[in-house]
Amino acid sequence: MQPATWHDGGVDDHALIAAARSGDRDAFGRLVERETAAVYRTCLRILGRPQDAEDVTQEAFVAAFRAIGGYRGEGSARAWLLRIAQRQAFRRLAQRRPEAELEAVGEARLADRSADPTQVVSAMESRDEIRDAVAALPEPYREVVSLRFFGDLSLFEVAEATGRPLGTVKTHLRRGLERLRPIMSADRADR
């Protein structure tokens, strides 16, 4: 009996990756279908702007396609893709011009004309604070926090994807949250 492949309807990550690695572009296309939403949302949470999130999502998939030979099967395909995506997204965030942030405020006001501009700006500032606070975390805390909350991965998945013990990942998450605590205090959260 031959082993099942992804063509048979199976959705096994490793079968998909193995097929893609051997040159099966359809298999990678299947990965794109399956994981675009997760990658896009992660990028959107890090970057805040849909246009940037789209661009980085595309760049992340292209980077993953180029690097597929280096994937050793550690963790799920999603976790592997999200690791690549979040790295690219933080890089893009660091390169973004300050003027782009002002443009983003203007775009949001145009998008929702019924909302009170003060509230819109306030909400955006709050989001920016969260994004900036996470982006300012040193590694490996930033990676663990972003994969856990922006990528919506379990700690076990994060441990698998990063190749670190689960206890170490928990420690990294705790330290990351501790560093965020002064910035994301409770009174600001109520705002």
Next chain:
Amino acid sequence: MTHHPYGPDELDLHDEELDRVASRLEAYATDRTGRVPSGLQSRIQAAIDAEPDPEHGWWARVLAGPRSWHPAGQLGAAAAAVVIAAAGAFALAQVVEVLRPDVGATPPPSPVVAPSESPSPSDSPSPSPSPTASPSPTASPTVAPTPPVTPVPGTPVPTASDDDDDETPEPDETPEPSESDNSGPGGGGGDDDG
């Protein structure tokens, strides 16, 4: 898409403030769950289609064989194979060279030493061992009782030195008559006939 809600027991410790920070991060993530733009997948797919085949790990390339390599890599591999083959041949030649004297080079050194001792048992001054001793200046005085070092015409010394290039005679071998005899091995009397 599986959602993994944050639980207070996730950190193996109870800290309300940290839980609050985590809840706020989670709320932010939930708030930023935008719909995936409709054309994004096809845009990604088009970008992937425009990409060349991905690079594999070096071990995969080695296992796949040279056909799957980049042309420059194939050229490099061919050059490396030639260099390795040449180095192997050179090393083999060196090994053969080292082993060869043990088998075939015994005659040349031994006659050089032997002639110096052989004159003593022989009574006649005829330099039977001189053929091999003649090349070395130290050997000739011991053999020839005559003062001059230069060989007397008619002595087999010149003939021996000529032969020394080709093959060394056996120590016990009696010297051939000189070529001035015109006799040769067959004792020819051709000149006598004329």
